[in-house]
Amino acid sequence: MSEPLAAPAGAGAVTPERFRQVLGAFGTGVAAVAALDAEGRPAGLAVSSFTSVSLQPPLVSFCVADTSSSWPRLRDAGRLGISVLGDHQLPVCRQLAAKGPDKLRGVDWRPSPGGALLVAGAISWLECSRQDEYPAGDHVIVLCRVHHLGTGEAEPPLLFHRGRPGTFRAHPAAGPSDA
Template identity: 55%
Template sequence: MAELIPTVDGGVVDATGLRQVFGRFPSGVTAACALDETGTPVGMAASSFVAVSLEPPLVGLCVQHTSTTWPRLRERPRIGLSVLGEGQGLACRQLASKQGDRFAGLELTPTDDGALLVGGASAWLDCSVSDVVTAGDHDIVLLRVHRQCTHPVHGPLVFHESDFHGLARLGAAS
């Protein structure tokens, strides 16, 4: 039986089809969190995280213009970026929720500068906003990394086709 070769539809890009294409790309999931001026946690989940530069140390996030959380985070002196760990899918959905207490039951570690880090994460970054670039219906946020920490016992959480997954551990090379 001959394999079918997919074709690219011509001329029209629609939001539903584009969302399906984006969903085919697995991504890690991060939580961007800080303490506000009153010491109250504020944060959100973001799957559009990218490593940008080693010198200077920069990472990036894409944030929708409709976010009501980003304006509260943007002005904070430090933002904690937690690379969520496998098994934290429910925590991610909670942090992305528009209702309820986003932080209920989560283990949180504040830094002296007000960044907020989520326990159980695969890695932590303590960042400050370096630059924001408008791009369509999102802002591309460049964050300067001031400190980092990895937690090798926690594998990363992966978001793919609207669901969360862990990664299979690779065995030692023979």
């Protein structure tokens, strides 16, 4: 009989605090999801849950907390702008992560081809429409169809790791073909 395996390092109960702590080890980028609301006012929020889903058709997704006051203003916009933020845009990220009715005040933005809202200075952007929404615990998973996209400023990305903002550093062992 083999010895029972020891519990992996750092094991513990699944509490919201531990969940945040453990998932915080998974570094992510951050994107701004923004559009004009039904009254023509800019609305948006910062999301680290943004990810690519499918190439054909082109689909992306992000998750929004049920408590979001921005999402009800955004979800019926015909087109949503997704701006991938660079590390020079930490103040914009913080502003979009705050609560309040006028979160884009002072943020420089441009309309996308279909009229969504793109944050100026982003390192890449997509214009999407909401295709589906799936309830998932205390969040909804939003699936979006991509209609237009483009690259932006040649700046390093804004990244978050263990709740702290930072940026990208290529691994010393990275080669030119490690794309």
